[in-house]
Amino acid sequence: MLFTYDGIVVGRRDIGESNCFIDILTDEQGIIEATAHGVKKINSSLLGSCGLFSYATFCLNKTKQRYSVNSAKPKRSFHELGSDIEKLALGSYFAQAVKFCTPQEQAAEGSDSLVRFFAISLYEAEMARDTARLACVKAAFELRFSCMLGYFPDLRGCCNCGCGEHDEMFFLPDSGELICGDCFDREYSGRYFVLTREILGAMQNIVYARLDEAFRFSVSPQAAKLLGIVTENYFLARTERSFSALDYYKSIRME
Ligand SMILES: [Zn+2]
Incomplete structure (x- = not known):
C-alpha cells in the first residue's frame, strides 16, 4: 500500500x-x-x-x-548547513532532539506543525550570520520545542504578585515560573536564573509569538549567551536526558 x-x-x-x-x-x-x-x-x-x-x-x-x-x-x-561545522553540529542536535521526543508512527499532538517548526529551525540555523545569532536559534528551538511537547513556562509575570515588569525577574526552571525581585525569597535554595528585561522579552517572543515569528528577535551577544543557558537547562530538565550531539556542538562552537 x-x-x-x-x-x-x-x-x-x-x-x-x-x-x-x-x-x-x-x-x-x-x-x-x-x-x-x-x-x-x-x-x-x-x-x-x-x-x-x-x-x-x-x-x-x-x-x-x-x-x-x-x-x-x-x-x-538545507545543504548549506553542511558547509559550516558549527551549524551542522547544531542541526544534528535538533535532529537528535526531535527524533528522541517524537513518537514513532503516530500523529504528534499540538497545533503547530512539527515539520514546519523543524524546517524553520534548520532555515534559521543556515541563515545565522554569526555565533551569537546561532546561539539565539538554538535557544528558540529549545524553548519553543519544549512548549510543543506540552511544557509551557508561564512567562506572563510574577507568579506571586502578577507584575509583568521588574528589573529583576527570577525564572525557576523546575516549575517554569517567574517570580519578581520583590516577591523572591532570597533564601530559596532551588535552581533559578535572573532574567534581564532583554532576555525575558526574547523568551516571551519565543513562547507566545506565531511559529514563523518565534525566531525573530535579537539580543546582545552577552544576553544571547545567558538566554542559551536558561533554555538549555529548561529543555534538558523537561526531557530528562542529555544529547551527544549537543555535547559535540558545545565542544566545537566558537566562544
Ligand atoms: Zn512579585
Whole structure:
C-alpha cells in the first residue's frame, strides 16, 4: 500500500553497499523509519532526497509493517548547513532532539506543525550570520520545542504578585515560573536564573509569538549567551536526558 507524506530526514543509517534506513519526521505519523533501496548508487533517483535534512514529499510503500521509499520529490534541502561545522553540529542536535521526543508512527499532538517548526529551525540555523545569532536559534528551538511537547513556562509575570515588569525577574526552571525581585525569597535554595528585561522579552517572543515569528528577535551577544543557558537547562530538565550531539556542538562552537 502506498502513502504520501511531506517530511524531513532526521536520521540515516547505512546498510550494506547501497541501501540505508532513513528516519523521516512527518506530521501525520511522527517518525517513520523507511528503507531506501539503492540510494547510494550514483544514478539513484533518491540520491538528492534521502540525505540528512532533506525536506521532500515521500511516497512510501508499506508491506508487512515496514516502510520503503518508493519515490521522493525534493522540496528544499538545507545543504548549506553542511558547509559550516558549527551549524551542522547544531542541526544534528535538533535532529537528535526531535527524533528522541517524537513518537514513532503516530500523529504528534499540538497545533503547530512539527515539520514546519523543524524546517524553520534548520532555515534559521543556515541563515545565522554569526555565533551569537546561532546561539539565539538554538535557544528558540529549545524553548519553543519544549512548549510543543506540552511544557509551557508561564512567562506572563510574577507568579506571586502578577507584575509583568521588574528589573529583576527570577525564572525557576523546575516549575517554569517567574517570580519578581520583590516577591523572591532570597533564601530559596532551588535552581533559578535572573532574567534581564532583554532576555525575558526574547523568551516571551519565543513562547507566545506565531511559529514563523518565534525566531525573530535579537539580543546582545552577552544576553544571547545567558538566554542559551536558561533554555538549555529548561529543555534538558523537561526531557530528562542529555544529547551527544549537543555535547559535540558545545565542544566545537566558537566562544
Ligand atoms: Zn512579585
